[in-house]
Amino acid sequence: MARYGMVIDLEKCLGCEACVTACVEENNVPYETGLRTQVHRVVTGKFPNVSTMYMHRICQHCEHPGCVSVCPTGASYVNEDGIVLIDYELCIGCKYCMVACPYLARYIHPERHTPDKCTFCVHRVKEGKLPACVETCPANARIFGDLDDPSSEVAKLVAENRAIPIGAEYGTRPKVFYIRPR
Amino acid sequence: MVTRRDFLKATALTATAISAGIKFQPRSYAEATTAGGEVKFVPNICAMCPAACSIQVEVRDGRVHRIHGTPDHPINNGKICARGNAGVQRVYNPDRIKKPLIRTGEKGTWSFREASWEEALSLIASKVKEYHEMGHPEYIGMLGGWLPCTYYKPFFKAFLAALGTPNGVGVPEALCFIPKALGWKSAYGFGTHPELLTDYENARYVIMLRRNVAGSISVVHGWRLGQNRRKFKLIVLDPRYSETAAKADMWLPIKPGTDLAFLLAMMNVIINEKHYDSNFLAKYSNAPMLLKDGKPFKVWDEGGKKKYLVYDLAKGTAVEHDSAVLPALEGEYEVDGEKVIPAFEALKRRVAEYTPEWAEKITDIEAEKIREIARDFALHKGVVDSGWHGPKYRNSLLTWRAAAIVNALVGSVNNDGGLLFTGLAQFVSTKAQTTEAPPQSVLRMWAEKRGIATAFLGHTVQAFYDAIVNEDPYPIKMLFVVGHNLLMNMPERKKWEEALNKLDFMVAVDILPQDHLYYADVVLPESTYVEKDDPLFPIAYAPAFGFHTRVKAIEPVYDTKHVIEMMVEISARLGTEDTFFKALSKGLGVDAEKLKTYYHTEGVAGIRRAQAEAKGVNYNELLSKGYVVKAGRDKLVYNMPYKEPLPTPTGKVEIFSFMLANFASKVQDPYWDALIKWVPPKVSERKLGSNEFYMVYSRSPFTTHSSTSDNPLLAKLIEDSELYYKGIWINSERAAELGIRNGDRVVVESVYTGDKTEAIAFVNELVRKDTIFTVSGFGQRSEKLTNIPQRAMTMARLIPLQFDTISGATMSQETIVRISKA
Amino acid sequence: MLILNPQHYYLLQQPWWGILIAFYLFLGGLGAMAFCISFYFWRQKGSEPLVVGGSLLGLIAVLIGTLFLIFDLGHPERFYLVLLSPRLNPSSWIVVGSTLLSAFMLFAALFVAPKLRWFKWLPWAKSETLTKAFGWLGFITGIGVAAYTGILIGIVFNIPFWNAPALPVIFMISALSTGLASLILMMLVIDRESHEIHVMAKMDGFTMIFELIVLSIFLLIRSYGPVAAIESVNTILFGWLAPYFVGGVLLLGLAIPIMLIFGYEVRRPGVTAVTAISAIFVLIGGALLRYVVLEAGILQIPCCI
Ligand SMILES: Nc1nc2c(c(=O)[nH]1)N[C@H]1C(S)=C(S)[C@@H](COP(=O)(O)OP(=O)(O)OC[C@H]3O[C@@H](n4cnc5c(=O)[nH]c(N)nc54)[C@H](O)[C@@H]3O)O[C@H]1N2
Ligand SMILES: Nc1nc2c(c(=O)[nH]1)N[C@H]1C(S)=C(S)[C@@H](COP(=O)(O)OP(=O)(O)OC[C@H]3O[C@@H](n4cnc5c(=O)[nH]c(N)nc54)[C@H](O)[C@@H]3O)O[C@H]1N2
Ligand code: SF4
Ligand code: SF4
Ligand code: SF4
């Protein structure tokens, strides 16, 4: 019983997309069709006062997940550690969860014909390993841990309000938090 | 506001994402990720870029499942980048060359038949023999890309010996790093990229110029910079807003090619305002060395080092540097009736005219800002980053030399928070004797004829064009191209197409059907890095000293060989195998007989065992972990020049460079001298026309030059980045003047070569008005590459084939382009 | 992806629910309401062909709609899980909807079957009460089916264009209107002399006027709504969906039929061609309405902090 969460430090993130590729390789993601996590370049400003931020698309493992509440068959569910998962056998492929996810976290898996998304690398986490994207990140910009464990780095960053959620207005209570770049 | 455009783009994106379908499936996606079966982790070194990260290849049931960074390795600390991760896709890329190929049709077309190794190697050997019989083995040449240049140099030298030709070169020397390496070397005695490392862990203030660590990522620099990002102030000079600029505290959009002026103005401020570290300069540099009329006053050799006089303020007389108590840095003295000044005083006088106001006019950076940075830099004992790639301008060598001097002025040399010298630099490079190219080398003769000061290094790859096409200084008729994407990375592609067409016989060793293979007569497919055992290599880039290697993780997927095997087998067919091993023995410092017998029992792994025995490396530890560390950071930092002399002629940091003085003596009108001075970039001599721009380039964090653009996963990331990495960046104001809108097709034409290429415009605010920016490495023409990003430009068409007379490098940004709507 | 100068969100048209779902929403609403209207006429002692034909038509339309829904699934063969999954989520609107659909089809069938020649033997064929009960149950679940198609997408809070209470109402009205139109067409085939055609045509006319009003209010409100909703309104009024919406839904599906009904049908009843044409237009408009609404579903995705 844990409440896993992730902090993405956009100050440290170099936009190198190592996380994206590690995820693809670890989870056999059909990248031609979709990705479990993605890095967007967000460009703002007027020369020379400009900024480029690397925003990460990833399942937020919401505590009030839109995807789960609309899923008819219970294929989308929250496991005992707060990780939102898809039971590919129970899924009928109605795509309601995709429509209802405010974070565009899901894509259709071309072979399974069901949605797929970030699993927080639950198979690794269960073995006591870090998610693939976290393990590989050169800048340590992705931090993973138990939000219920006050000594974990994620819990501290969230408690200090340094890491904040996005799309809070949707009331989904995401468990992925972002540290704002300067 | 999300504009209508963005929205439409987003919709278009979804549409393509959905319609694109699946082109290529490396394996069944539905396959469970937690599949059982035998799992093993095999150590290796990533070969997706030159940064040499240590990796563990995870093999499941004989198939590479994933690649991980080696935990705690001093280079990459368990991390790897996108390319490192996507290495799996290189191994299983169906575009790979799967068997030796022999040409059947016209050059310039893909007409080959598959052949056995026996047939292909014998054909090559018989060709080589023809030249031997002709009495002209020197008509054979060889080019190696960064991969062979980084790992197999001694083997190539041995192979050249076996072929009997002096004409081989690693292209990165002239195309990548020579001016930068020589610039640092002129002050410190070394300076290639694996030898220098900014101490990001302890840095207080970092100035990064002409470099893009966060974009041209090497994990070693990437993690050090990224993980420590909040600890130091970062100033980035770049004509465009790079990935590194995006992480900076201050971005200064400097005018291309003018960093030298900025650094000179920094020197001016630091020296005039006396912010320099006089203790460091007086003790560990030759700043106190007495000069008369700009030349060393008195110099003599002693114990392999140059000795000279300084003015000892304590004794009131000139003495040899090391016996001085208080060497004078400034002032004018009379010694033996001659007026002499310390080198530092000469420097001070030299930079007196290089005021921030002067630099402002050249660089477009406000004088006040330069002043402020110079003061902050000195106050925090900052560091100017080492750079990596640096052949871009006529003044490249001097720019990096200036960086070395600025670091020395504040004493940020091989200490905490300064510029570190790696283990490779301090324990390997210093011991290696520098070799001159043989006088009959085509490269050397060509460069000497053109008055290039560093001709003796034999690195000017440009010579091959004249040798092939104009037989100048003599013909090259047969060419080996090994792991080098010649038509994508050599300047002025048109000329090289002409040259390759003219060749009598060309052998290409590669893994993918790249453009230049269309001109090859025989193609030899190499095994990829995870499919091979490799020799022992010193650990590079890291604040540590040790060795690492590659251990074969899987059997070759196709009928491929190790390039070393190819070289030995060709040598054997020529009857020169012993020559090969003898030459190799010299290069590796291992007994030739041993090398040969070990090789014949164990293959390339045998060479590694022989090396390990010679170097006293624990072989089991090496094979299980992939690396052994012999000395850590503590043995390196504060070693040179504090305890050990630097490999400079004087053993000290050279404010007066004997090397540059020597170079200057070799040419007619040197535009440099032994100190430092302003040299404008060539492009500044031309006034830009209304549709003309300077062109600057870099890399994307998820591609390596042109060799990864066919990697299906990395190509997908490039496509997903849309115009950001695929387009050419044009400032919105200039674009508006030219009627160019975002996403428009444009024609980019080189003012100098006249060649052109099409590109897509990324109209933005991220680049100077006088400059366009592009990521290079895309735009291949080979139809056999099925994954490459579409509609990107071929940059190699736009750079003229040229050289500077100090370093012989390609001056790859001394070019101006015209942009018009397609 | 490259995002230039965003403000907190980027917008993306939902790519998942397309034409199949549009048809399902259309046929589901149409069929359910066709049945309800038939039941109403049954209660009014309306003509046998209308009641039986209409109920059957409703039933079949819903059945076909359901097939569309099933074919849109990634796993059509698992469709039964929407009711029988071991981890069924009863609060999912798909479960609610499927239950309503199933119940509707069951009651509609029970209601109409004994009226058919082959099923006269059914035990409740003679029982007025039971038939009435089934009819009522069919009626109520039918209303549910028609309303739920709007709720299904109306609860999707991250697609602000859909996320409005007016949407189920619009779908409901449109279902009524297309249900009427389908019955009109049916009657024109079976019994073109029936006066009920004109009653229904008039009803449809008023329904459409109401629909036009609600639709306008809905668009007006949405045009002040969150960015994505504004973008949706722009897209259907001026963007690539404008031909479908302005041309198809507003003109062809509403304005022209309204004009035809009040300008022609009401004054000169009996010209079947005009009635038929207006009914066909209504059906096209109704189908396009579902399509346009689905396609205009623009996600508002947070992208900045
Ligand atoms: N236009 C342009 N030119 C440039 C540069 C630029 O940025 N733009 N950069 C310059 C710099 S810094 C450098 S270092 C050079 C790099 O120039 P290259 O060394 O040519 O670099 P790559 O483009 O990476 O091409 C490497 C080649 O090796 C092949 N290859 C990959 N793996 C293997 C292998 O295991 N075995 C063999 N035999 N072949 C393999 C690839 O298919 C490719 O053909 O280019 C220089 N030239
Ligand atoms: N991802 C990735 N990483 C790589 C490689 C790769 O191919 N891909 N290749 C490796 C190799 S071989 C090399 S050589 C290195 C090269 O890496 P770097 O040494 O960082 O060199 P570049 O990528 O050419 O560009 C550096 C930056 O200089 C800027 N610039 C251009 N002109 C000027 C100028 O006049 N002044 C200033 N101040 N800035 C200027 C460019 O806009 C660019 O952002 O990268 C290594 N790492
Ligand atoms: S790997 Fe780390 S630094 Fe690179 S893009 Fe992902 S989070 Fe950012
Ligand atoms: S981000 Fe989307 S898919 Fe992930 S839990 Fe939240 S609603 Fe579900
Ligand atoms: S597509 Fe699958 S996971 Fe998503 S809502 Fe439907 S049944 Fe649930």
Ligand code: SF4
């Ligand atoms: S946690 Fe695992 S599944 Fe999720 S993005 Fe990271 S690597 Fe992919």
Ligand code: SF4
């Ligand atoms: S930086 Fe990336 S590509 Fe280069 S060696 Fe390291 S992991 Fe490989």
Ligand SMILES: [Mo]
């Ligand atoms: Mo390079």
